[in-house]
Amino acid sequence: MKIESVDFFYLSMPVVTTAADGSQDALVVRVAAGGHVGWGECEAAPLPSIAAFHCPMSHGACQPVAASVLGQVLAGPQDIARIAAAVAYNSMDLLQAAHTWSGIEMALWDLLGRARGVPAWQLLGYRQVWPKTPYASVLFGADAQETLTRAKDIRAQGFRAAKFGWAPFGASLRGDIAQLDAAREGLGPDGILLIDAGQIFGEDVEAAAARLDAMERNRVTFFEEPFHGHAYRAYGDLAGRTRTVRTAGGEAAHNRHMAEHLIDFGKVGFIQIDCGRIGGLGPAKQVADYAVQRGVTYINHTFTSNLALSASLQPFAGLRDHTICEFPTQTQPLARDLTLGSILPDADGLIHVPDGPGLGVEVNADALTRYAVDVEIRVAGRRLFPPVGADALTG
């Protein structure tokens, strides 16, 4: 079969705020080939990502993503890898291409799995999958008291693990210590406590290291993204100053090299991969294999819909010893409504990767209409988006 069409759906909540909440909008991708359809989701700014697919060519190494995708043969996983290499080469000077391609790649695995009647994780090479302990991924409260309440609520909901992240963390050492103590208190002594600094320390190793004592005392399992995603030296320096806490990062990786470098040079203990940014499931699985070789734990990065969540679980579903997974619990209605049915913890509080064909998740057509953001792009008098003739599909 050949890739006949790639359609983008820009969805948004009516109001988008500066909260570090990635579920406020979404860029959903539908790919059609050989009578089958697959779905994916870019973890990306929708407008620049749509532009990266449909833009005019600038030169041979700066072609739109469409040039390497439309009309391509899709017979098996090797074709997905081949198209990925073509995108990387033909769009090497188009920075946004990796984010655009990520959602398409995801949709190709979904489509191939549906066509063959097998889950994506099986196409990735796994024969058996294992449940994961989900950590509720939430933002810090505005103060320690609110974080305490939030942690207790999470525990009451049945979660054993929780990750607290972003502002106000990093604003003051004293405030951060109070936040860490509150999170541990609310989660209880046997809870798994994870912290996400959201790159707030830039490259300031001392500032990040000043939080380590309170983290070790509160038995924090990992300290995520203390620094800029490319600051490998800062990561490596901090890793050398920890006792029990391990560092985590990788969500910004937009190719597998970046994740591998964070392992090799940044010495992270946990590598966190967002399939909606790294180029989809293929490179994510390569990073999972690499992590196993290097004794590093792989975790998904996900803060959006169940479509993205399922995609993010596939690359490490077969790794028995990589036991925790990110599980967003505070998403916007858009992210919840995007799929029919939900991936929820079982009676033991564990998450299972879907076992249906492809990503095993059904997109809710109604949500595609309800949250739709109309986009029109014209260049040199020609309408590039929606592509001419596609109105019936995207409207």
Next chain:
Amino acid sequence: MKIESVDFFYLSMPVVTTAADGSQDALVVRVAAGGHVGWGECEAAPLPSIAAFHCPMSHGACQPVAASVLGQVLAGPQDIARIAAAVAYNSMDLLQAAHTWSGIEMALWDLLGRARGVPAWQLLGYRQVWPKTPYASVLFGADAQETLTRAKDIRAQGFRAAKFGWAPFGASLRGDIAQLDAAREGLGPDGILLIDAGQIFGEDVEAAAARLDAMERNRVTFFEEPFHGHAYRAYGDLAGRTRTVRTAGGEAAHNRHMAEHLIDFGKVGFIQIDCGRIGGLGPAKQVADYAVQRGVTYINHTFTSNLALSASLQPFAGLRDHTICEFPTQTQPLARDLTLGSILPDADGLIHVPDGPGLGVEVNADALTRYAVDVEIRVAGRRLFPPVGADALTG
């Protein structure tokens, strides 16, 4: 003064081909503040880059570039660094932001230099500048004979150094050896010969290494971009197998970390920085300082207009021992017409960084109209580009 406006001009040749010729289109940026105007150029796909400036916010860490730039105070170089940090943080999940910001940052140095009546290199901290030996940057001929002719022509034009690049290099070992021999023959025994593989070998160290004998025999000074820009291990492995040839890379760096990693982990001998991608002059100067510390030679990467060329010379204009510079000689009329006057070799064949205020280059208003590509972007019924009220300026 405060940044009042940022205007984008998408320019293009009437026909754009798949040639590796980055001068076929351009994204020019004009910034206004305090009654002054500055100009810059993104080395980037124009449409996604414009979208990255004007797109709706997705969340706090995925804001449009405009959110961190418009209305900001611009009193000195420290403000440029402050705004750069804000863009990196507020747009950390918007991949294209770095390319968009690069042209803006360039324009801010130009504006500040014009306001103070001093060249940008002086604002960057240099007191004295040194001329560079330009290498004519051209594409390989379709065959060895064409490359021989091209090399002779370059020499006849007065250039002592030349870089040959891209396809058909990499297609066959035998063909490549013939191309290398022809380039050396055409350039003469005392010419400086440089080779750019355009990432053709991906991560295949053996394939790249197979060309080393012919390179050493032809006294190639550097072997540029044998691999994917992030393939540090491949770079490092190849560097370990060279005798006299040194490796070069870095043009894809979209922040200073990437360039520093290519030095530290990829062991390149030459670090090539495109100011239109790395975030402008500020991070480029930081990389130049870093290169000096590490015994690596800094070179500009430029394949477009004299605006971009001037910008690219500023960060290493004061480094006496970093003697060669890239000098495009086969650009499209668009790139030539974009500025009034030209940066040309002097009687000794040397290139001088302009000593006028800012970037020292005047933009040709006529070219902005002649090559203009009309773009209109509407989101949710609202026109984002051209921004409402800007028609008179951009039309």
